[in-house]
Amino acid sequence: MKLIQTLLAVLFLLITPNLQAQITDCVSDRYQAPIFDNVRRTNDITYGAAQNVSGNMQSLEIDFYEPDPADEYLGKRPLVVMFFGGSFLGGDKQAGDMVAWCDSLARYGYACASVEYRLDNFFNFLGAGNAERAAYRAIQDGRAAIRFLLEDPNGFGFNIDRDHIYTGGNSAGAITAIHIAYADDSERPAATFSPDMGCIDCSGNSYVQPFTVAGVIDLWGAIFDVQMIDAADNVPMVIVHGDADDVVPYDSGPPYGFPIFPTVYGALPMVAELTAQNICHQFYPYPGQGHAFYGSASNGFWPPVFNHGQTFLYDKTLQFDSPVPVGALTACTSDTETYSVPANADSYFCWDVVGGTVISTNNEQITVQWDAAGTGQLTLTEASCLDVIGTEQTINVTVEACACASMDLTLNFDDNPEQTSWEILDANGVPVATGGAYTGAAGGSSTIETACLPDGCYDLVVYDSGNDGMCPRRTTTVLTGINIATLGLGGVFNGIPRVGQMCGDYTLTDASGNVVATGGGRFGTSEMNSFCIVGGVVQLQQSPDIYQRIDNDILMNVNIYPNPAYEQITIEHNIQTDNDIQIAIMDVNGRMVQANMIVNNSTTSLNVNDLPSGVYFIQMMVDDRMITEKFVKK
Numbered sequence: 085m086k087l088i089q090t091l092l093a094v095l096f097l098l099i100t101p102n103l104q105a106q107i108t109d110c111v112s113d114r115y116q117a118p119i120f121d122n123v124r125r126t127n128d129i130t131y132g133a134a135q136n137v138s139g140n141m142q143s144l145e146i147d148f149y150e151p152d153p154a155d156e157y158l159g160k161r162p163l164v165v166m167f168f169g170g171s172f173l174g175g176d177k178q179a180g181d182m183v184a185w186c187d188s189l190a191r192y193g194y195a196c197a198s199v200e201y202r203l204d205n206f207f208n209f210l211g212a213g214n215a216e217r218a219a220y221r222a223i224q225d226g227r228a229a230i231r232f233l234l235e236d237p238n239g240f241g242f243n244i245d246r247d248h249i250y251t252g253g254n255s256a257g258a259i260t261a262i263h264i265a266y267a268d269d270s271e272r273p274a275a276t277f278s279p280d281m282g283c284i285d286c287s288g289n290s291y292v293q294p295f296t297v298a299g300v301i302d303l304w305g306a307i308f309d310v311q312m313i314d315a316a317d318n319v320p321m322v323i324v325h326g327d328a329d330d331v332v333p334y335d336s337g338p339p340y341g342f343p344i345f346p347t348v349y350g351a352l353p354m355v356a357e358l359t360a361q362n363i364c365h366q367f368y369p370y371p372g373q374g375h376a377f378y379g380s381a382s383n384g385f386w387p388p389v390f391n392h393g394q395t396f397l398y399d400k401t402l403q404f405d406s407p408v409p410v411g412a413l414t415a416c417t418s419d420t421e422t423y424s425v426p427a428n429a430d431s432y433f434c435w436d437v438v439g440g441t442v443i444s445t446n447n448e449q450i451t452v453q454w455d456a457a458g459t460g461q462l463t464l465t466e467a468s469c470l471d472v473i474g475t476e477q478t479i480n481v482t483v484e485a486c487a488c489a490s491m492d493l494t495l496n497f498d499d500n501p502e503q504t505s506w507e508i509l510d511a512n513g514v515p516v517a518t519g520g521a522y523t524g525a526a527g528g529s530s531t532i533e534t535a536c537l538p539d540g541c542y543d544l545v546v547y548d549s550g551n552d553g554m555c556p557r558r559t560t561t562v563l564t565g566i567n568i569a570t571l572g573l574g575g576v577f578n579g580i581p582r583v584g585q586m587c588g589d590y591t592l593t594d595a596s597g598n599v600v601a602t603g604g605g606r607f608g609t610s611e612m613n614s615f616c617i618v619g620g621v622v623q624l625q626q627s628p629d630i631y632q633r634i635d636n637d638i639l640m641n642v643n644i645y646p647n648p649a650y651e652q653i654t655i656e657h658n659i660q661t662d663n664d665i666q667i668a669i670m671d672v673n674g675r676m677v678q679a680n681m682i683v684n685n686s687t688t689s690l691n692v693n694d695l696p697s698g699v700y701f702i703q704m705m706v707d708d709r710m711i712t713e714k715f716v717k718k
Contacts, residue, residue, distance in 0.1 A: 110434035110465040112473050115162075115398045118191035122152035125187070127178075129240070131232035132288035134225065136202045137218070144288060146229055147177055148242070149186040149196040158471060161195045162248035162402070164301075165230055165264075169255030169376060171331075171339075172204050172218035181254055181378070181386075188390060193471070194397075195244060197233060201225035201260065213275030215345050216308070220276045221287075222260040223267065226251065228288025230264075235291040245470060250299045250397060255332060255376060258305025259348070265297035265319045266312040273308060273346075299401040301393040304375055306332050306339075306348035310357040320364040322396035324389055325351035326373030334369075364400050368392050398472075406433075406466035406474035413479065415454045416486030416538065418714055420699050423462055423479075424449040430469040437462055439483060443699060443716060453699055453716070457485040488536040489617045490595040490712070493519070493544075496554075496604070498588040499527035503550040506590075508535060509543045516542070521549065528586070534670055534703065536712070541616040544592055544601045553607035554588030644702060648716040651693040657686060659706055666705040670712075671698065692717055 113119050128145045136142040150161070168175040168182050176182075177198040186196035202225055204218035230249060236242045251261035269283050281287070300321040307313065327334045330341065335352045338345040351367065358365040370377060370385075378385035411423030420443060425433060427448045435445055439460030440452040454460050460481040466474035497504060505520030517535035525531065548554060589604025592613070601613035643656040659665065667688065669678035677695060681688075692700075695717045704711040 110467045112471045114193040114471045120151040120191045123190040132228045134287045145200045147198045149190040160245035163244045164196045164250045167253030167257030167260040169257045172256045199229045216273035216275040223263045224287040226264045231291040231293040234293035252301030254303045258302045265300045306350040310349050313357045315361045322366045324368045326370040329375045331375035402472045406477045408477045414482045420453045422451045432467045434465045454483040486538045488538045493533040494591045496530045496588045498554045501525035506546045544613045547610045554604045555606040648718045655688045668703045670701045
């Protein structure tokens, strides 16, 4: 196999634009472009020692390349481990192509190690089984180098992400890289047992760092047995090979065509096996090219070959699809909906909304209020901890100008308001409005709750936790002079006059004052009323700040600002009336969260500092008309 002496490193200048290495939310060119201008290279780092073919202990070293630490912004980086070519007889970790590969990959954002491994000598290499033993030494050394990089015993700061370790090489180095990825102890060549060279991880150093390989860059390499490639390993591979290679067979046969060497299997049989096992791979045959054909700086093959490896690593092993957001795909204008993806502490999620207002977000979840009728869009992009940007996912949300009817629920409590609660259920039994229990309300007091309901059929359910409905609890004591009408405790008890306590009741009315449901008194645990709405009032279309409504042929402008609000909102209007205007603040469930205020000014300021973040509605009662407008509290 040829020794590559030409310094290909200078050629990276042809593909290196002047870009700054920096991370932006879900926007990054790392691994896709050489964004790092400066690379730190540390030579001759000792990763272990092992007995060489001469019987002597040999110190083993790597050269380590990485983006300049002053520019690096990741705590963990993917690692590419490269092995030089040279027939297991020669070569060096500082061969020109190894320097070019590692320097260029570091500029793309990888950590890269060029590994020294033990070499054989020519006369020994020709002996029976010695070629397999030479390759096995290189495999043992390569695995020891990876264990060392994961262990980082001297605190160098290699910072390797063990889920993204890649091996690659040229010729003998490619054979080494392939077997590190696919071979295990059960697949050792028979020659390695006589004499016994030890297990595949029993040489070089004693670090215990289990790892798997995430991908292989094979430059005119081969494998001893294609059966080593199995679906259980599932290691992707990019294969580059010239079909006129007379050193490592493009198909199968002994290296150099010498029968003294074992049969190996090159590009064609490996591609066939990868295809049969459904393992991701890419194959780049080079017609008419021989072995190590990128060895000349002038032949123009280095840039495309490097591009094959670099794009393979990104497209086939790093790139991923962002998750699809889950949530409602149909909504009414002004509806507030929450969308989410599975939580992932190692990822950052970026959301983009078209046709809606973001109410809140907490990385993997977002709450959106949909604005105008039409098609809204929600786009999610995931950025992994390695700064790989996932393919964005977009869902379309159909937003309709749904009709809704304003409903008032008047509750007249008995002596125990804290026992009363209620909910309105839609046709699917889903609560669309709720209230209570009314802890803190005075016995015998009243309240009005408001909800806006789209056309449809509903159930109003009123509950009493005391199991006596909206009436005072009865007694089994025989009394005299009871006022039966009260259904409570009245009359005279043991000669002492008592005041009768009245039962409570409730009434649900529409905007015109029509009663659609009523009840109360003694009903036990709960009481249900069914009703339907047809022809509700269409909700308004609005811009973020100015709201207009035509009601009873009168144009009314209402300006709410700031919107979104933080501590205070101001309401300006041009409503002409001789009467006071009643103003209340309602939450999205139709519950009053700030008591009615009666004003007769064209400008009114309200303190909303104590309200939780969310969407609210200003409800203005003007003569016989009601105006409802939205604002957002941050």
